[in-house]
Amino acid sequence: xxxxxxxAGRATVFIVDDMEINRTVLGEIISYMGCAPxxxxxxxxxxxxxxxxxxxxxxxxxxxxxxxxxxxMDGYELCRILKGHENTKNIPIIFISAxxxxxxxxxxxxxxxxxxxxxxxxxxEVQARVGLHLKLYSVTRELKExxxxxxxSVREQLRQMELEKKNFLRALAGIAARSAxxxxxxxxxxxxxxxxxxxxxxxxxxxxxxxxxxxxxTIELAAPLCDxxxxxxxxxxxQKKDALTEEDESILREHTLIGAEIxxxxxxxxxxNEFIIIAEEIVLCHxxxxxxxxxxxxxxxxxIPLSARIISLMSxxxxxxxxxxxxxxxxxxxxxKEAGVRYDPxxxxxxxxxxxxxx
Numbered sequence: 487x488x489x490x491x492x493x494a495g496r497a498t499v500f501i502v503d504d505m506e507i508n509r510t511v512l513g514e515i516i517s518y519m520g521c522a523p524x525x526x527x528x529x530x531x532x533x534x535x536x537x538x539x540x541x542x543x544x545x546x547x548x549x550x551x552x553x554x555x556x557x558x559m560d561g562y563e564l565c566r567i568l569k570g571h572e573n574t575k576n577i578p579i580i581f582i583s584a585x586x587x588x589x590x591x592x593x594x595x596x597x598x599x600x601x602x603x604x605x606x607x608x609x610x611e612v613q614a615r616v617g618l619h620l621k622l623y624s625v626t627r628e629l630k631e632x633x634x635x636x637x638x639s640v641r642e643q644l645r646q647m648e649l650e651k652k653n654f655l656r657a658l659a660g661i662a663a664r665s666a667x668x669x670x671x672x673x674x675x676x677x678x679x680x681x682x683x684x685x686x687x688x689x690x691x692x693x694x695x696x697x698x699x700x701x702x703x704t705i706e707l708a709a710p711l712c713d714x715x716x717x718x719x720x721x722x723x724x725q726k727k728d729a730l731t732e733e734d735e736s737i738l739r740e741h742t743l744i745g746a747e748i749x750x751x752x753x754x755x756x757x758x759n760e761f762i763i764i765a766e767e768i769v770l771c772h773x774x775x776x777x778x779x780x781x782x783x784x785x786x787x788x789x790i791p792l793s794a795r796i797i798s799l800m801s802x803x804x805x806x807x808x809x810x811x812x813x814x815x816x817x818x819x820x821x822x823k824e825a826g827v828r829y830d831p832x833x834x835x836x837x838x839x840x841x842x843x844x845x
Contacts, residue, residue, distance in 0.1 A: 497521045497620050498545050502532045502552040502564065503582070508605075512551060512582070515609050519616065528556060529564035536574065547577060548623050549616060554583040554594065562597045569598040576626070578619045582607060648759060658714050658748065669808070673710045675845045676797075676804045681706040683800055683833070686840035692832055696792060700760070705793060708765040712772045712797050715745025742782050745769035767791035772798050777827045790830075799829040799837060803844070814841050 499521050501512045509525040516523040526532040529552065539546060550568070554561035561581055568574040578600040583590065586604040594602045601615050684702045687693040716724055719741050723734050730738065749766040753759065771785060771794035778786030790798075802824070806817035818838055825834035837844075 497548040498524060499616065499620075500524050500526065500532055500535075500547040500550045500552075502526045502529055502550065502556075502561070504528060504553065504556040508553065508582075512607075512612065515612050516551075516616065519613055521616075521620070529559035529561065529567075532564065533559075533567065540573075546574075549619055550577055550579045551582055551616070552579060554581050554585060562594075565597045565599055576623075578623055580615060580619065582612075648761070654752075658717055672804060672808050675808065676712075676800060677706055677709045679804060679844045680709040680796055680800050682840065682843050683796055683837055686836050686843075687796075687833065690832075690836055693792075693836075701764075704761050704764050705796060707761060708768050708793070709797055709800075711745070711749075711765050712768050712801065713741060713745070714748060714769055715741030715743065717748075718744035739773070739781050742770050742773055764791075764793045767793045768797050770794070772801065774798070775828050776830055779827075795830045795833055799833050802828065803837065814844065 499516045501509055501516065501523050503509045503512070504527055506527070509527070513523040513525055524535070524547070526535065532550070532552075536546070538544070552561040552564055561583070565579050565581075568577060568579065579598070580601040580603060581594045581599045582603045582605060583594070584605040585591075585594075591602045591604075600619055603612060603615060681702055684697055684705045688697040688699075688702065719738060723730070723737055726734065746766055746769050749762055749769055753762040753766065768791075770782070771791050774780035774783065774785040774790045774794060775798075776787060776790070776795075778784050780790075799821075802821060803817055806812045806820055807814060810817075812820070818841060821829075821834060821837075825831040
């Protein structure tokens, strides 16, 4: 209906009254104050002018003075329309009326007006009240603009902080990967394949409500952090060529708890952040197994966070086609025996459907 645009120059005041003498006198008072009066004989014409100004990018009024009792659209209806529209609801409205009983004034305020002046009006009173509401309107606009700029600044600072945290985590993940002698290309494959699998799951009625576009982006970013806890595991264990002893295995399993502790420290020092929360789920639970035989908590089935189930399955797939040099079909054949034991069988079936899109 109406549009907002930036005010420039002196304040514009709409005056709406079916009596020409009232419009003329009020117009002179407003002009004397240094404002620009625009006179209308009806509420319909005032609204028509607002529409025209919106279409042409003209200046909107900073204040509206309106009579209440007018043929056709009365002042109450005009006020209701303007206060009911998002783009005009903040324009202050002052009723000027011959109705001077308390109930009439209360009625006026109940329709949303900012002030009420009774006729016959006194020029000094009109000037004082108009001046006050123009000042309040201007201050309110300035405060809203300051608030908008402040919020934009805060959002940008938070964005930068979260970006720095992600970069810090990626750096830690890189250190952990080098300590374990991981292939950087393999980590890239894991990241890309997790995204592809999550996209396939988004199309399934089993998971479509759980996986949003944002979730897919987050899974892709968080996947390489799965073994970030290796940063706290001795390098001689991570790079050991011989079979690991029971003690070695016990120490190695600690990487899930170490990684989760790192992420929890970061999460506790910031506001809610989906990336950190999902990354923490992955780090802590990606070695849990569907049948409950995994670690560190022995979670079973859907007790395991969805993000960790995705990483668990795709880590195994990447291991088979990378370290063991199997073809995609061979890898899926091996994994078929493990579905429902090691990982979510529903996710495995989706993986089988989209495997040609995997790296």
